[in-house]
Amino acid sequence: MASGRVDLDGNPIKPITICMIGAGGFIGSHLCEKLMSETPHKVLAVDVYSDKIKHLLEPSSLPWADRIHFHRINIKNDSRLEGLIRMADLTINLAAICTPADYNTRPLDTIYSNFIDALPVVKYCSENGKRLIHFSTCEVYGKTIGCFFPKDSPLRQDPAYYVLNEDTSPCIFGPVEKQRWSYACAKQLIERLIYAEGAENGLEFTIVRPFNWIGPRMDFIPGIDGPSEGVPRVLACFSNNLLRREPLKLVDGGQSQRTFVYIKDAIEAVLLMIENPARANGHIFNVGNPNNEVTVRQLAEMMTEVYAKVAGESPIDTPTVDVSSKEFYGEGYDDSDKRIPDMTIINRQLGWNPKTSLWDLLESTLTYQHRTYAEAIKKATSKPVAS
Numbered sequence: 001m002a003s004g005r006v007d008l009d010g011n012p013i014k015p016i017t018i019c020m021i022g023a024g025g026f027i028g029s030h031l032c033e034k035l036m037s038e039t040p041h042k043v044l045a046v047d048v049y050s051d052k053i054k055h056l057l058e059p060s061s062l063p064w065a066d067r068i069h070f071h072r073i074n075i076k077n078d079s080r081l082e083g084l085i086r087m088a089d090l091t092i093n094l095a096a097i098c099t100p101a102d103y104n105t106r107p108l109d110t111i112y113s114n115f116i117d118a119l120p121v122v123k124y125c126s127e128n129g130k131r132l133i134h135f136s137t138c139e140v141y142g143k144t145i146g147c148f149f150p151k152d153s154p155l156r157q158d159p160a161y162y163v164l165n166e167d168t169s170p171c172i173f174g175p176v177e178k179q180r181w182s183y184a185c186a187k188q189l190i191e192r193l194i195y196a197e198g199a200e201n202g203l204e205f206t207i208v209r210p211f212n213w214i215g216p217r218m219d220f221i222p223g224i225d226g227p228s229e230g231v232p233r234v235l236a237c238f239s240n241n242l243l244r245r246e247p248l249k250l251v252d253g254g255q256s257q258r259t260f261v262y263i264k265d266a267i268e269a270v271l272l273m274i275e276n277p278a279r280a281n282g283h284i285f286n287v288g289n290p291n292n293e294v295t296v297r298q299l300a301e302m303m304t305e306v307y308a309k310v311a312g313e314s315p316i317d318t319p320t321v322d323v324s325s326k327e328f329y330g331e332g333y334d335d336s337d338k339r340i341p342d343m344t345i346i347n348r349q350l351g352w353n354p355k356t357s358l359w360d361l362l363e364s365t366l367t368y369q370h371r372t373y374a375e376a377i378k379k380a381t382s383k384p385v386a387s
């Protein structure tokens, strides 16, 4: 497994120690899995939760048991953080509040989590001469230029006005009272701070801008492994509706567009960044799949079709229902209109391309959702309600 592995320039890859903050989340769990099963690297896994990586931590007879150690730490207030960053060769920061339902209901937590709490991580990396891979977001681009043209303008069809490029696209945010942009703004400011640490103090950094990575273990199913009233991201919302045989809720008509990339494809890109520092340092990378674009309505229709196939159940008579964003998310919600990543830079630096079609990634993800949750949902919904 470990021997004979070489980087993109043919040099042998030396085992390193990685301090991964937010290792217990969706992306972290897949990255830990990849690092344990395919590389010789060690992981100091930092998070407040460990449920999603439990299968990698126990039992102690696992072949990688001595290469992954979990540290239950809240990075807001724990003096052990600097020690862990010093012990590692590389820090990867995934920790954040990053669910749209939180942007306008917990705006302060969102800003603190995405900016203030990330500050010591950047500082410790810079002061100790350690490399940093920081997770930002495609939301830093905000709205596309195209959305400001009249609906029937042919300019809307011109990629120059909607394809998002790391080095040339502007970042266009909405008003302060629409607090999605506070998340975007906090992420953008930490990017700028990291860039400045690189420019002034020589911090070796890579910034990742994920474009809707989806797959197994994303978020939670309300009432099963998360709060009943919780609102996860769209994959888990729609999965929950399908599992419960309820209509999928289309916010403001489901007209927003997204490109979805399979988590396993995206993790390949992160591994290339980890193992090719000379090609990744100093860069910001879009990581997404421009070929998998759909409107949210089309996503709902495809998920309904795929779920019927994997669960062997016919769809319900009314598979979707429209809801207003105010009803669904509360006052002050705003949305990103369209997100197509330009892949030129990641292609040039790391030769990475996504592989999995939207249909295929939904098929494997919904198979997982069905296997993991269908029984639990049946039990939960058949329980008599206490009077």
Ligand SMILES: NC(=O)c1ccc[n+]([C@@H]2O[C@H](COP(=O)([O-])OP(=O)(O)OC[C@H]3O[C@@H](n4cnc5c(N)ncnc54)[C@H](O)[C@@H]3O)[C@@H](O)[C@H]2O)c1
Residues within 6 Å of the ligand: 021, 022, 023, 024, 025, 026, 027, 028, 046, 047, 048, 049, 073, 074, 075, 076, 093, 094, 095, 096, 097, 098, 113, 117, 135, 136, 137, 138, 139, 209, 210, 211, 212, 213, 214, 219
């Ligand atoms: N999944 C995507 O498509 C996507 C898109 C854009 C950006 N991102 C970014 O990627 C990163 C990871 O996203 P994810 O989808 O895995 O989210 P996630 O919520 O599943 O994972 C984040 C993890 O960070 C942990 N965390 C948060 N605050 C912490 C703290 N103070 N101390 C310790 N741990 C803390 C959480 O417990 C959680 O396990 C985030 O920065 C997010 O903004 C993800």
Ligand SMILES: O=c1ccn([C@@H]2O[C@H](COP(=O)(O)OP(=O)(O)O[C@H]3OC[C@@H](O)[C@H](O)[C@H]3O)[C@@H](O)[C@H]2O)c(=O)[nH]1
Residues within 6 Å of the ligand: 098, 099, 100, 136, 137, 138, 139, 211, 212, 232, 233, 234, 235, 237, 238, 248, 249, 250, 251, 252, 254, 256, 258, 296, 335, 336
């Ligand atoms: O049940 C639902 C849930 C969501 N939606 C819509 O589906 C779209 C996608 O919603 P998601 O919850 O997946 O989140 P978004 O794509 O807006 O943001 C996502 O990508 C950028 C990251 O930084 C964010 O952390 C991530 O959540 C939005 O237009 C939302 O309004 C529905 O129509 N119905």
